[in-house]
Amino acid sequence: MKAIIIGGGIGGLTTAIALQQRGWQYEVFEAAPEYKTVGAGILLGANAMKVYERLGIASILASRGGHLEQLYIKDYKGKILQHIDGNQLEQQYGSRSLPIHRATLQAALLEQLQQPVQTGKKCIAVTETPRGVIARFDDGSEAQGDILVAADGIRSAVREQVIGSQGYRYSGQICWRTTVNMELPDAERHNTAEVWGRGNGIRASFMHVGGNQVYFWFTKKLPENTPYTNEQALALIQQELADFSGYMPAVARNINPAQLIRSDLYDLAPISTWHKGRVVLLGDAAHATTPNLGQGASQAIEDAYVLVDSLCSHSDYETAFRHYVTKRVERAHKIVRLSWQLAQLTNWKGAFAVAVRNFAVRSIPAGSAKRQLDFLYNITL
Numbered sequence: 468m469k470a471i472i473i474g475g476g477i478g479g480l481t482t483a484i485a486l487q488q489r490g491w492q493y494e495v496f497e498a499a500p501e502y503k504t505v506g507a508g509i510l511l512g513a514n515a516m517k518v519y520e521r522l523g524i525a526s527i528l529a530s531r532g533g534h535l536e537q538l539y540i541k542d543y544k545g546k547i548l549q550h551i552d553g554n555q556l557e558q559q560y561g562s563r564s565l566p567i568h569r570a571t572l573q574a575a576l577l578e579q580l581q582q583p584v585q586t587g588k589k590c591i592a593v594t595e596t597p598r599g600v601i602a603r604f605d606d607g608s609e610a611q612g613d614i615l616v617a618a619d620g621i622r623s624a625v626r627e628q629v630i631g632s633q634g635y636r637y638s639g640q641i642c643w644r645t646t647v648n649m650e651l652p653d654a655e656r657h658n659t660a661e662v663w664g665r666g667n668g669i670r671a672s673f674m675h676v677g678g679n680q681v682y683f684w685f686t687k688k689l690p691e692n693t694p695y696t697n698e699q700a701l702a703l704i705q706q707e708l709a710d711f712s713g714y715m716p717a718v719a720r721n722i723n724p725a726q727l728i729r730s731d732l733y734d735l736a737p738i739s740t741w742h743k744g745r746v747v748l749l750g751d752a753a754h755a756t757t758p759n760l761g762q763g764a765s766q767a768i769e770d771a772y773v774l775v776d777s778l779c780s781h782s783d784y785e786t787a788f789r790h791y792v793t794k795r796v797e798r799a800h801k802i803v804r805l806s807w808q809l810a811q812l813t814n815w816k817g818a819f820a821v822a823v824r825n826f827a828v829r830s831i832p833a834g835s836a837k838r839q840l841d842f843l844y845n846i847t848l
């Protein structure tokens with residue numbers, strides 16, 4: 468059996484690795500002309516790391532990323548609102564979250580593949596025949612397979628063609644990300660905090676992602692498409708973070724504006740149709756979420772494992788697709804919903820509202836916090 472995978476992002480590459488391990492043939496087609504080595508970092512959840520353990524690559528990734536001991540949510544004065552102990556997480560769930568540079572992750576995933584990704588291949592049409600599925604690319608070429616996995620991201624062209632037009636929702640926030648080359652003191656290397664400002668969606672964080680690389684991100688509530696040059700964005704970031712406690716202003720001072728990556732943050736209104744005929748959606752193409760729970764890629768990674776496992780344990784692709792969706796849809800949609808609610812919570816403004824919000828977050832009972840962690844990380848594969 469052969470799968471055509473459209474999109475060589477984290478979801479598509481993980482699917483290819485899982486298929487390869489189960490003896491499937493596959494071809495991965497990526498629209499970008501090449502993989503770039505620049506970019507931001509990412510936090511892979513303990514759930515995603517469990518999948519990578521199952522695929523035998525968790526230790527390779529861990530050796531190239533950062534090592535996170537403690538994760539906090541703090542207010543800008545340094546007061547702790549919530550706390551996750553990475554060591555406890557590992558004891559309870561058998562894996563820990565991994566901060567890593569995206570380019571490092573991508574390179575490690577690409578290394579696993581015996582069949583190189585075909586770059587510069589933008590899929591523009593998908594056609595089913597009685598015996599298979601054909602993908603057509605903008606360079607005039609085509610590829611044929613038994614099934615097609617659409618892992619082409621939130622703006623999935625395959626989804627739009629096969630399943631229909633879906634709704635993008637703007638969260639009200641713009642995010643700027645980058646990596647900064649700097650040496651952090653030990654405590655800062657192993658602990659990270661998501662720091663909430665005085666409302667209006669202002670949040671920032673930095674974390675060590677291996678070597679001397681520090682991943683930094685910043686969000687603010689702003690209308691979508693608000694024009695900002697990178698220099699203006701950096702001035703805004705430095706101004707908003709100037710009175711944040713701790714190391715945050717120092718990291719912000721080291722940012723090279725040319726390396727800032729901007730994302731206006733959208734998600735996809737939940738859809739329950741994830742497959743049609745021989746085509747199946749995966750990752751952001753199926754259930755793009757805002758990044759507030761740091762779970763978008765982690766969910767794509769879970770999808771990849773569950774889809775391939777379903778394909779290998781059912782004799783026909785339609786039953787396998789149905790099984791995959793049944794196992795994944797409720798969880799993925801809950802994450803989209805929770806992440807959206809969190810974005811709206813951080814959008815609150817005004818000193819009183821922010822004080823109430825921070826008090827509420829600080830007072831979340833231990834039992835509720837534990838249930839949330841169980842939901843995110845305690846997965847069975």
Ligand SMILES: Cc1cc2nc3c(=O)[nH]c(=O)nc-3n(C[C@H](O)[C@H](O)[C@H](O)COP(=O)(O)OP(=O)(O)OC[C@H]3O[C@@H](n4cnc5c(N)ncnc54)[C@H](O)[C@@H]3O)c2cc1C
Binds near residue numbers: 499508590642756762
């Ligand atoms: C600011 C921000 C921070 C985030 N932080 C985290 C985090 O810390 N942890 C986490 O788990 N998630 C995070 N995410 C979410 C995460 O980046 C995505 O959920 C994840 O990348 C989805 O992977 P994917 O493979 O489904 O899609 P993508 O990563 O979007 O990959 C899709 C690929 O398909 C290619 N493509 C698109 N169209 C075509 C086409 N027509 N033909 C061929 N190829 C095509 C694209 O070039 C791309 O390479 C964050 C997202 C944002 C915006």
